[in-house]
């Protein structure tokens with residue numbers, strides 16, 4: 001957050017409305033590095049009002065350059081062509097692997113629960129960071145969480161599910177929610193969904209949790225995650241408005257000792 005503390009800030013939605021452009025235009029400027037952005041927590045992105053104002057320049061004549069930020073201060077950098085290529089290759093490989101596995105099984109459906117392969121969930125190592133970032137960027141459509149994910153891997157807060165040796169899902173889990181254990185982020189490769197990968201990752205977090213309750217949250221619009229949480233006996237524990245405009249964040253909790261009995 002350094003660089004934005006004490007500054008007047010705007011959300012992406014507010015910046016789009018002030019400049020009369022689509023939110024996607026703002027994201028494009030962020031991704032290209034034209035507009036510096038600052039991540040606050042896991043999902044929220046803030047912009048300095050002064051940077052947004054500096055985008056408005058006279059159509060003719062001398063342009064007075066506004067204060068610019070050096071690249072080290074930018075929390076978001078463009079997704080390079082090489083990274084895009086790697087992400088596409090990862091998807092292709094995953095599809096081929098899944099097809100090959102399916103053929104080996106004579107078309108028999110995969111196990112309904114990845115838990116049976118519990119040994120395939122382990123702590124992410126340095127060598128997993130690239131695959132995690134690529135998977136995240138592919139699902140999110142942007143590479144803005146790279147710094148956050150690399151830091152989570154370094155801190156030992158990231159766990160991966162592997163299928164045939166490759167990363168098919170990951171979870172970031174740490175005591176970061178008002179000092180409570182919290183599942184911050186959970187992503188499963190689109191080619192491996194509805195096979196129990198997320199279930200296995202959450203079950204792993206529950207086993208590794210060093211308290212008797214585990215929190216997580218998701219947007220009200222994310223029905224897949226909410227169904228998953230209900231299935232795993234998580235209960236609603238409040239909501240936070242005003243993070244994503246018009247899409248409240250729903251908090252969930254599971255009391256581990258009680259629920260395990």
Ligand SMILES: CC(C)(COP(=O)(O)OP(=O)(O)OC[C@H]1O[C@@H](n2cnc3c(N)ncnc32)[C@H](O)[C@@H]1OP(=O)(O)O)[C@@H](O)C(=O)NCCC(=O)NCCS
Nearest residue numbers: 185186187188193194195196197198199224225227228231
């Ligand atoms: C949400 C997500 C993590 C689920 O991963 P997954 O590996 O497919 O989940 P599981 O296979 O363990 O699903 C277990 C149960 O959750 C529910 N569920 C999961 N995805 C669902 C979907 N798309 N629609 C309806 N129910 C769903 C089902 O009850 C499912 O059991 P079933 O397959 O026996 O019906 C995955 O879709 C994803 O990565 N989404 C994008 C990122 C995201 O939204 N992350 C969560 C917020 S950080």
